[in-house]
Each structure stands twice: as structure tokens, then as C-alpha cells.
Amino acid sequence: MKKTFIKGLAVFLSLGMLSPVAVFATQEKIDRVQDEIQDLQQQKNEAQQKADSLSEEAGGLEGDLAAFNEKLTRITEELNTTEQQLESTRQSLEQTKKDLGKAQREERTQYTAMKKRIRFMYEMDRTSMIEVLLSARDFADFLNKAEYISSIYEYDRQMLEEYRATKIMIAAKKEELAGQEASLASLKEQQEAKQQEVAELVSDTSQHLNAAREQLAAAKADAAVYAQKLEKQIAYEQELEAQKAEEDARRMEEIKRQEEEARKQKEKEQKAQKGGNSGGSGNNGGSGGKAPVSNASDLSMLAAIIQCEAGTTDYDGMLAVGSVVMNRVNSSSFPNTVAGVIYQSGQFSPVASGRFASVLAAGANATCAKAAGEVLGGRITVNCLYFRSNNGSIQGTVIGGNVFY
16 A cells, blocks of 8 residues: 555655655754744743843832932931930030029129128127117108118028029029930930931842842843844744755655656556556545545544644634645555654654643644544645745745645
């Protein structure tokens, strides 16, 4: 059943156009590059996520630093105000001390003077006082002299009371100012402690911010490096895709030539047999009688490969992928079973990556299963043996994001 395929392969080898190694080498390179692209994309995403997280952290630290600086400025202003108040209180206290000293000196002077007057008056004998009073010329002069003597006593008593009141007032003022000084000194101490605490917060936040900025710069640099590598790998993948498309096109032409030769050879044999059985010549591509039979396993595998290759495209794209698989099954240049075509080495990237096995185990979605059923039922929408992801560089029919040729 594989005679035609073997013959065609021999022609390939004889012409030096394509070897089994060359058939799969480019696709294997593409698969490796795609794996590297996925790894680089993941690393780039992780670096970018880290950069985003660090950027958010740095933004928060900048906000905290601004708030701490504002608080530090406010506390410093309050501390300056308190220091001014404390200095004013100290000056008032010094003045009060001076006033108290002056009062104390006046007290001693007044006390000495009062002692002299009192001593003079009380040492004066009663006869002298009576003589002073009796020396009055008349009663009015007597009263005046008596009032004079009384006023001396009253004056001394009044001066003493005033001095005592002044002394008490100054002492109270001194006590009040001392209390204010103690209170302001305590307030200043508290404010200095707050100032130190906030200054430490500013310093600590600044250090964390600088560290976050350095880490952010490193993360951005890593993301940029990964982006550059990713860009190079994507460009390399596109080159390999174009190379693979050219190889596929050459192989396609060779397959068509082989099938045409096989068709002519069969017609020649039929003519030689003069009316021999001519059935089985109507298969797709004239492959010489391949008649694959589908089953539930074929449906599951075809639906799974459709989902892997075209699950995010429209329904026409799903049908087109399924058609390529069945065109290969019907071609003498490929395995003649759905499983053989799908698992053929170097043909379908999802098989190599393991994604196909995951989808097959879980079961394809209903839409892909429907498309697979229609294709197995004979709905072939493209007469192509190959398709690639459309990157704009491959000639062919674009359906659902893939280019078919």
C-alpha cells in the first residue's frame, strides 16, 4: 500500500531535493524556537510584573516620604515656636527675678527705715509725746499734731502691706513662669523626640526608596533584555517559518508530480489490462485507492488537533485545519491514518509541546468536535497539505489566522 510513497521517496532522494532529515529539521528548529519564545515571554512577563510591583512600591514610598517630610517640617516649625515661647518665658522669668531682687532690697531699706521710725516713736517717752500734743496753740493744732502722729503709723503700715503684696505677687509670678518654663521644656523635649522619630522615618524611607528604585531599574533592564532576545527569536522564527513554507511548497510540487506519474502509470496499466477494474481512482489527489475509515478515536484526535491549531479562530478555520489532516491521510506521501498523520514527527507543534495530549485527555470543545465530524464526513474545504500561522510572509489562502498552501 505504501509502494507509491516509497517510490516517491526514492525520487526525492535521487534528486537530492529533500531527505528525511531535511523534512523535519526545520520544523524541529521552529518548535525549539517557539519553546524559547514562550520561555522568554514568560521571563519578560515576570520581569515586567516585578517592575510594575516595584514601581507601585516606589510610588507608595515616595508618597510616604513626602508625608514624612511634611510632618517633619511641621514639627520643626512647632519646635521653633516652642523654643521662641520658652525663650520669652525665660526672659520674663529673669525680669521677674530682677524685680524680686529689687523688691527685696527695697524691703530691707523700708524695714530699716520703719525700724528707726518705730524705735524713735516708741523710745520717745510719753512726756515728750504729751508735750508735743500740749504744745499745740489751740485745739485745731492739737488735732493736727495727733493726726500727724497717727499718719506716721498708718503710712508705715500701708507701706508694709504694699510691700508684702508686691512680694507675694512677684513670688507668684515667679512660680507661674517657672511652671511655664517646665511645661515648655517638657513640650520641647517631646517635640524633639518626635522630630528625631520622623527624621529616622524619613531616612529609613529614603533608603527603602533608593533600594526600590535600584531594583526597579534592574527589573526594567531585565525586561528590556528579554524583550530584545524575544524580538530576535520572533524574527528568527519568521525566517524559519518562511524557510519551512518554501520546503513545504517544494515538497508539495514533488508530491503532485509523483501522484500525476502514479495516475498515468495506473492508466497505462489499465489500458494494458484492457478493461480491467478501474475503481478506486477517484480519491483526493489520485493517491491510488486509499480509503481510510474513521472511528471514534479519529474523531477525538482530529477534534483535539483542530482545537490546538484553530481553537481561537472561526469555524471556517477549524474546517480548513481538519481538511489538511484528511488531505494528508488521502495522500500517498503521508501516513494513511489520522493518528499517523497527527503523530508524524516534526509536523504539528502542539504534539511536540504536549498540548495536544492535554486537549485529547480532557476532550475537545463541542465546536471543534462538530468541525471534526463534518470533515470526517467528507466536508473538505481546502485542497492543501500544509498550513502555518499567518505572519504575512507566506503565500497562500488565509483562513482564520492561518495560511494554507
